[in-house]
Amino acid sequence: MDELSLYVLDITMNSVRAGATEISITLCEEGDWLDFTVSDNGCGMTEEQVQRLSDPFFTTRKTRKVGLGIPFLTMLAEMTGGYVRITSVHESVSEKHGTVTCARFGKNHIDFIPLGDMIETVKVLIQGSPNVNFTYLHQTEAGNVSLSCAELREILEDVPLNEPEILAWIGDNLREQYLALSQK
Numbered sequence: 001m002d003e004l005s006l007y008v009l010d011i012t013m014n015s016v017r018a019g020a021t022e023i024s025i026t027l028c029e030e031g032d033w034l035d036f037t038v039s040d041n042g043c044g045m046t047e048e049q050v051q052r053l054s055d056p057f058f059t060t061r062k063t064r065k066v067g068l069g070i071p072f073l074t075m076l077a078e079m080t081g082g083y084v085r086i087t088s089v090h091e092s093v094s095e096k097h098g099t100v101t102c103a104r105f106g107k108n109h110i111d112f113i114p115l116g117d118m119i120e121t122v123k124v125l126i127q128g129s130p131n132v133n134f135t136y137l138h139q140t141e142a143g144n145v146s147l148s149c150a151e152l153r154e155i156l157e158d159v160p161l162n163e164p165e166i167l168a169w170i171g172d173n174l175r176e177q178y179l180a181l182s183q184k
Contacts, residue, residue, distance in 0.1 A: 001072070003116025004036065004105070009124065010069045011038045011101050016129045018042025020098065023125075027118070027138040033082070034105045034115065044097035045088040053086060073103060076113060080106035119174045122147060123167050130162035136174075142184045145177040 001007055008025060015023045020042035028035045045053075053070045074084040082104035091097040105112055122136050126149065133153075138145040147170065149161060159166060 001069075003114050004034075004103075005116030005118050005121040007069065007073050007103075008036060008038060008118070009121045011073075012121075012125055012134075013128075014069075015040035015042050015099065016125075016132060018044070018099065020132065022133045022135075024135045025122070025137070027115075029107070029138075029140045032106055032108050034107050034112075035102065037100065037102045039098065039100040041098040044090040044093075044099055046090045046092075050086055050088050076111070077103050077105050079111040080109035082106055119171055119178070122174065123171050126170065127162045127167055130160050140181060142181045145174060145181065147174060 001010070012023055012025060015038060018040065020040035023038065023040045026035075026037045026039075028037075054074060070084065070086070077084050084101070084103045086099065086101050088099040089097045118136075118138065122134065125132075125134055133150045134147070135149070136145075136147040152161060152166075152170075156166065161167075161170075
């Protein structure tokens with residue numbers, strides 16, 4: 001994967017597969033750093049599973065025998081002077097279970113890969129999992145871009161968020177917010 005947005009998509013899809021109903025995606029650009037965090041209320045992982053995430057031959061998926069996403073993401077972050085940290089609470093341990101994945105990248109490092117198209121990433125997530133409450137926040141020094149599926153559901157009532165017109169509106173709304181930031 002050659003864009004960070006694809007890693008965000010992969011991590012978030014892991015949250016969906018873990019049964020999460022609330023998933024927060026936060027990007028924060030401050031100075032020379034880009035941080036992203038994906039947090040969820042899914043089933044969580046045991047301490048052993050979290051420790052094994054750096055092993056490319058470990059995955060909980062049944063569709064393949066390797067899990068390269070986190071090892072590659074960690075390599076990319078560390079090459080720019082950053083890091084990846086994952087914390088998780090398994091559902092057998094607490095009612096407040098879930099996983100938080102944080103990654104930090106040096107934006108001005110020669111090995112920094114582009115962020116990619118976060119608008120399309122958000123739309124794909126909503127299209128594929130319209131019942132999940134996704135919250136998206138991108139904080140920049142010029143201002144914030146945000147979207148809350150829970151807020152959209154309150155306004156739209158019984159209209160599914162994965163309707164083509166709604167997805168188009170979501171894309172247009174996020175583009176308008178980014179355009180407003182670029183004009184500051």
